[in-house]
Amino acid sequence: MTKNVKISYGLSAQGFSFADKKILFVSDKNIWDNCAKFFPADFLKKNHKNLILENPKADEKNLKKITAALKNCDFILALGSGTINDLCKYTSAQKNIPYAIIASAASMNGYLSKNASITISGHKKTLPATLPTAVFCDLRILKAAPIRLTKAGIGDSLCFYSCWFDWYLSHKILGTKFDKKPFEMLQKKMDFFVKNFAKFSLRDEEFLKILIEILLLSGQGMTRAGGSYPASQSEHLIAHAIEMKYPELAEKNLHGAQIAVTTLTAARLQESLLTSSALSNLGQEILKQVQDDGVGDEIFLRRHPELVSGSLATLQKFFGKKIAQQCQTEYDQKLELIKKSKTPNWIELKKHLKKIHLNDASLREIFAHFKIKTSAKSLGLSNEEYQACVAYAKFIRNRFTCLDFSNIFDVIESSKHSKGITFKSYEEIRKFFAN
Numbered sequence: 001m002t003k004n005v006k007i008s009y010g011l012s013a014q015g016f017s018f019a020d021k022k023i024l025f026v027s028d029k030n031i032w033d034n035c036a037k038f039f040p041a042d043f044l045k046k047n048h049k050n051l052i053l054e055n056p057k058a059d060e061k062n063l064k065k066i067t068a069a070l071k072n073c074d075f076i077l078a079l080g081s082g083t084i085n086d087l088c089k090y091t092s093a094q095k096n097i098p099y100a101i102i103a104s105a106a107s108m109n110g111y112l113s114k115n116a117s118i119t120i121s122g123h124k125k126t127l128p129a130t131l132p133t134a135v136f137c138d139l140r141i142l143k144a145a146p147i148r149l150t151k152a153g154i155g156d157s158l159c160f161y162s163c164w165f166d167w168y169l170s171h172k173i174l175g176t177k178f179d180k181k182p183f184e185m186l187q188k189k190m191d192f193f194v195k196n197f198a199k200f201s202l203r204d205e206e207f208l209k210i211l212i213e214i215l216l217l218s219g220q221g222m223t224r225a226g227g228s229y230p231a232s233q234s235e236h237l238i239a240h241a242i243e244m245k246y247p248e249l250a251e252k253n254l255h256g257a258q259i260a261v262t263t264l265t266a267a268r269l270q271e272s273l274l275t276s277s278a279l280s281n282l283g284q285e286i287l288k289q290v291q292d293d294g295v296g297d298e299i300f301l302r303r304h305p306e307l308v309s310g311s312l313a314t315l316q317k318f319f320g321k322k323i324a325q326q327c328q329t330e331y332d333q334k335l336e337l338i339k340k341s342k343t344p345n346w347i348e349l350k351k352h353l354k355k356i357h358l359n360d361a362s363l364r365e366i367f368a369h370f371k372i373k374t375s376a377k378s379l380g381l382s383n384e385e386y387q388a389c390v391a392y393a394k395f396i397r398n399r400f401t402c403l404d405f406s407n408i409f410d411v412i413e414s415s416k417h418s419k420g421i422t423f424k425s426y427e428e429i430r431k432f433f434a435n
């Protein structure tokens, strides 16, 4: 862990001092109401200014409020998790004023990542931000956080294996860059967690310490990789597709709660790649057809309708015009890479991926132990709606993942591996959304 991270029980009781800094303290009313008792009684008085936001969102309106409050201050001290952290680290970058964060929940991996997720004109954007000068993790505060936030943190941690799988797959098939260091930094802790989860409960201090360390290292890994690659692959693409298709639903669901559901789908798809001949046979076929520009083959076209030019119409029907246009740009970039790709050694590749993969059954056991919901319904979606988001997820970014093989699993998923969520053919999905 980096030097600027402090993790201990009761850390906030003494308050925090930053030499002669004029501190703007930023928090969320619900969070402050829940945590005030853990700080010294005169904590707010000692700050130069306090800004307690009511039900804030990470958007322009709240950025303006923080910027206005910053007048005559030269340091931001934040208490919060996802939203407050994003707002403060982005403002810090914009105004060139340092910030430190007191984590209010072990709910997400953004404390040590250099990006902020901000909604600008109604669109969620990933924007460059700064790293905090310090992260304070008071286990007493993490323990008092609403339980659903800790569950979300577990969800966002367990995509570790599927991200590793996907990023490596892309590297071997498309020749995209890959850095194993972010995974090596975390592997020991993740493996320990996967092996020992049954010993822990959600309010366990020892467990919260492990979880927050995992989340911090995950953010650090993204910063090292210069992008979200080690912590956001197929499972995050599905979640983003849900957010793009059903923005009002996505606002209600915690990010990590979505990732718990989508990580299971990713794990099943990856398992299919490993256990069927798909990766060597059909996978090869997909690559070859696109490489040869052989999209004139009628049978192939029927099986891979998304490769037909004009698939924009399909995307438009699903996401609407504006998002469909963005999707096509992203997907075209990926197709260019697929065309140039070289044939990997499939046997070697499978062997390596098998070592990385954490299967659906193991993940389910962990989620069940912590009572984390894993159905599409828990996200407010019917199975059909969820399946459609899975099917369209590969179009939304130029990232190459196991989802790029998803259409060859129509049969496999709907027969032996299916556990409530099945993949449908594009034809069925199209019909569904046409109605």
Ligand SMILES: [Zn+2]
Binding pocket: 109, 156, 231, 232, 236, 255, 259
């Ligand atoms: Zn995430």
